[in-house]
Amino acid sequence: MARVPEAAVKRLPIYLRVLSDLAEEGAEVISSAELSRLTGLSSEQIRKDFVYFGVLGKRGVGYRIGHLCHRLRQLLGLEEEVRVALVGAGNLGTALARYNLMRQKEVRITAVFDRDWDKVGKKIEHLEILPMEDLERVIREQGIKMAIIAVPPSSAREVADALVEAGVKAILNFSPVKLDGRGKAYVKNIDLTMELEALAFYAGGREKG
């Protein structure tokens, strides 16, 4: 099992979703052609990805769904609950927390922090908002390896550094600054303002899809 290309990692959750549904319906095997129909990805790509993931099928038959699900969960570390810290309990942070707590079981926000003492002590669903002073301690205690940043741009950099310092290995950053993990963590930046602007390019009538 060689290195998994970034593009294939992005597809991992797509496979997992479709395959989990199939498993629940009781299906046992599936061909790359059928998965292609269900995911919209090409069957060759699916076969290549599965080789990256270290999963082999049976020629003439297909892939074992249970085995696939297990392997994908393993790769994503979902076999044990993945705990996530959220920093920033403004509109966006609160919505992300509610959204996550409702839907997701495996990757779950278990700690929320905010700098604003008016918010500290209040709750989002059942989770109490904690002060920044508790960040490092709580992250270490819970063994948290993932975090979401939803703070204003001015404090994003220092928050990211504090998270990395506390041992976080992967960060989803929604604040409109391009952050990096200083070589110690993987950072994915999602700038909603920019996404909207980029979309405007296509609304202008230049392209279709």
Place this chain on the structure above:
Amino acid sequence: MARVPEAAVKRLPIYLRVLSDLAEEGAEVISSAELSRLTGLSSEQIRKDFVYFGVLGKRGVGYRIGHLCHRLRQLLGLEEEVRVALVGAGNLGTALARYNLMRQKEVRITAVFDRDWDKVGKKIEHLEILPMEDLERVIREQGIKMAIIAVPPSSAREVADALVEAGVKAILNFSPVKLDGRGKAYVKNIDLTMELEALAFYAGGREKG
């Protein structure tokens, strides 16, 4: 000015943000090397992108910031206000609306729709939530070409079709279903649940960045 590659379009808003700041500070020209420092992109890539955008610099000098900003705004259609429809006023939709209304002036949500009659008539900031029955009429009246979908997965497909039918050309879809524009609109899917899961792969200690 040939076709602009998708990868370059994604960088357009990055350039615009940095350059707008520079323009406000009164700067007049900038080299690709300096922009590289400010954006984290390579200077060659910046020069290539600017050629795609149809912007030429002066050798030995650099690029005219005012000219660049104007051209980028033009490409993104930001010279006139870009109006956006939001469908779905749940947690996520409401947060997106608040977030957008606070920050963004050029690309702006000007209409919010929800299926739930309990929400219809209520307000997000100053915007009244409208019933789905008004969708097509309002979109046509306002000449809206962009939309955000933040509804449950079960109704996402029909909402997308209704939007395209009403003349929307670009959609940002936050519901966890892969939508396409049926050849008539550009659709960008952002599945936050999947983003979080994919991130878990990197939290597992396999990679850095």
Place this chain on the structure above:
DNA sequence: ATTTGTGAATTACTTCACAGCA
């Protein structure tokens, strides 16, 4: 001297085409 604009090389990803196994 400085910085652009670009053809060539490189890298990353996808699709094609088919050999090989159940």
Place this chain on the structure above:
DNA sequence: TGCTGTGAAGTAATTCACAAAT
């Protein structure tokens, strides 16, 4: 025969390296 696994070909995006312009 059916479907996998893979080398080869193709496509897209990035980086290199340098000639041309001011």
